[in-house]
Amino acid sequence: RLLMTMNYVPKNQTDLTDVTAFLYPPPILSGNDDAGDTDSDDGTVEEEDSEEEEDCSDDESESSEDEEESTTANKKRKNHSSGSGSSSKRTKKTKLIAWQQPYKHRNAHQEAWLSVLRLPNLPSRTQKRILQHLSTYVLKICPSPLRFAEYFTRSFQGGSNATTSTTNNSLTAILSLHGLFILMLDHQLEYPQFYNSLYTLLHPRVLYTKHRSRFLRLLSQALLSNSMLPAYVVGSYCKKLCRLALNGPPSGSLFVLALVSNLLRKHGECACLIHRRGVIAEDVFVEEVDDLIKTRALESSLWELAALEKHYHPAISTLAKSVGTEDDKTTPMHDMEDFMAHTYKSLFEQEKKRLGSSGGGKGGVDKNHSGGGNKKKGGGGRVSLTFVEPESLFTKDDVFGDFFDCS
Numbered sequence: 001r002l003l004m005t006m007n008y009v010p011k012n013q014t015d016l017t018d019v020t021a022f023l024y025p026p027p028i029l030s031g032n033d034d035a036g037d038t039d040s041d042d043g044t045v046e047e048e049d050s051e052e053e054e055d056c057s058d059d060e061s062e063s064s065e066d067e068e069e070s071t072t073a074n075k076k077r078k079n080h081s082s083g084s085g086s087s088s089k090r091t092k093k094t095k096l097i098a099w100q101q102p103y104k105h106r107n108a109h110q111e112a113w114l115s116v117l118r119l120p121n122l123p124s125r126t127q128k129r130i131l132q133h134l135s136t137y138v139l140k141i142c143p144s145p146l147r148f149a150e151y152f153t154r155s156f157q158g159g160s161n162a163t164t165s166t167t168n169n170s171l172t173a174i175l176s177l178h179g180l181f182i183l184m185l186d187h188q189l190e191y192p193q194f195y196n197s198l199y200t201l202l203h204p205r206v207l208y209t210k211h212r213s214r215f216l217r218l219l220s221q222a223l224l225s226n227s228m229l230p231a232y233v234v235g236s237y238c239k240k241l242c243r244l245a246l247n248g249p250p251s252g253s254l255f256v257l258a259l260v261s262n263l264l265r266k267h268g269e270c271a272c273l274i275h276r277r278g279v280i281a282e283d284v285f286v287e288e289v290d291d292l293i294k295t296r297a298l299e300s301s302l303w304e305l306a307a308l309e310k311h312y313h314p315a316i317s318t319l320a321k322s323v324g325t326e327d328d329k330t331t332p333m334h335d336m337e338d339f340m341a342h343t344y345k346s347l348f349e350q351e352k353k354r355l356g357s358s359g360g361g362k363g364g365v366d367k368n369h370s371g372g373g374n375k376k377k378g379g380g381g382r383v384s385l386t387f388v389e390p391e392s393l394f395t396k397d398d399v400f401g402d403f404f405d406c407s
Contacts, residue, residue: 109142110147127172131172135178146189149180177197229267238302253308254339262333273298274301
C-alpha cells in the first residue's frame with residue numbers, strides 16, 4: 001500500500017531528496033554510481049597454490065607441461081569469476097532501502113494500531129470491531145503481539161459485569177478473552193486469571209444472545225485444548241454448566257451436556273461427581289464466588305443430570321442418560337462444532353424429519369388429524385401441528401360417530 005501511494009521509485013540520492021513523505025529517513029548513498037561496481041570487484045578469493053611434485057620423471061615432454069599450465073590457468077580464472085560474482089550478490093542483498101524491508105512495515109503497522117488504542121473514550125461499537133479485528137488479523141503479523149495484552153485486559157475489566165449490564169459489555173468481555181486466549185496459546189502469555197475470568201461469564205443470558213456461538217467456541221477450546229487443568233477447575237465448570245442447562249434453551253442444553261461428557265472422559269479424576277453414593281442433604285456447591293478454589297465443586301455431585309433425564313426434549317433426555325456411562329475405548333468424543341449450530345428452528349426441523357421418516361410411505365405430518373381418533377394405515381407416528389376442535393367424542397367414520405355430539 002505504501003508503494004501504491006508513490007509516483008515513482010527513487011534510485012539514487014537525488015531522487016530521495018525530492019521525496020519528503022517517508023516513514024523513516026532515507027539512507028545516505030555515495031555520490032558516484034560506480035561505487036557499487038568497485039565494491040563488487042574488491043572481493044577476491046584466496047587462491048590455493050598447487051605445488052608440483054618433485055619426483056616426476058625426467059622423460060616427460062615439454063608439450064605435457066604446457067597443457068598442465070593451461071588447465072591450471074583456466075581453473076584459476078573460473079574460481080576468480082565465481083568469487084567476484086558471489087561477492088557482488090552479497091552486496092546487492094545487503095543494500096536495501098527502508099521501505100524495501102518487510103519488518104519495517106510490520107513495525108509501522110504495529111505502532112499505528114497502538115497509537116489508535118491510546119485514544120481516550122472510544123465508542124463501544126468501535127471497540128468491539130477493534131477487538132474482533134485484532135484477534136483475527138493484526139496479531140498474526142505484528143512483531144511484538146504481547147504489547148496488546150494490556151489493552152485486552154483493560155477491555156475485559158470494562159465489560160466483565162455481564163450479569164448486571166447489557167449484552168454489549170458481555171460481547172466486549174468475550175472478545176477480550178478471545179484475544180488473551182490467542183496470546184496464551186500462540187505467544188506464551190502468562191495470564192493466571194484466565195479461567196476465573198471465563199467462569200464469571202457463565203450466565204443463562206449468554207445462551208440466549210446472538211453471539212452465543214462465539215462464546216461456546218471459546219469455552220470448548222479453552223477447556224478441551226488443555227489436558228493439564230486441575231480437578232477443581234474442571235469440576236467447577238461441569239457443575240456450573242449443568243446449572244445453566246437447567247435454565248437454558250434446548251440447543252444450549254445439548255451443547256452443555258456434550259461438553260460435560262467430553263470433560264468427564266478426559267479428566268477421570270472428576271468421575272466422583274457422577275459416581276458419588278449416599279444421600280446428600282444439601283448441595284455444598286458455592287456458585288456465586290469468582291475463585292474456583294472456593295466453589296467446593298468436588299464435594300458436590302451432578303444431580304442436575306438426573307433432572308435433565310426428565311427433560312421434555314427427547315434428545316436432551318437421551319444425552320443426559322449417557323453422560324458418564326460412555327466407554328472411552330469405543331465411544332468417540334462429541335464433535336462440539338455439531339452442537340454449536342443448533343437452534344430452535346434446526347431442532348424443530350430435525351424432529352420433523354425424524355417423525356416424517358418413521359411415519360411410513362406417505363410419511364409426513366397429518367395437519368387434519370385431531371389427535372382423538374384412530375390412526376390410518378401407514379400413518380403411525382404422525383403428529384398433528386394444528387388443533388382442530390372435535391365435533392364428537394368419536395370420529396365420523398367410527399360406528400359410534402353419531403353419539404355424544406359435542407356441538
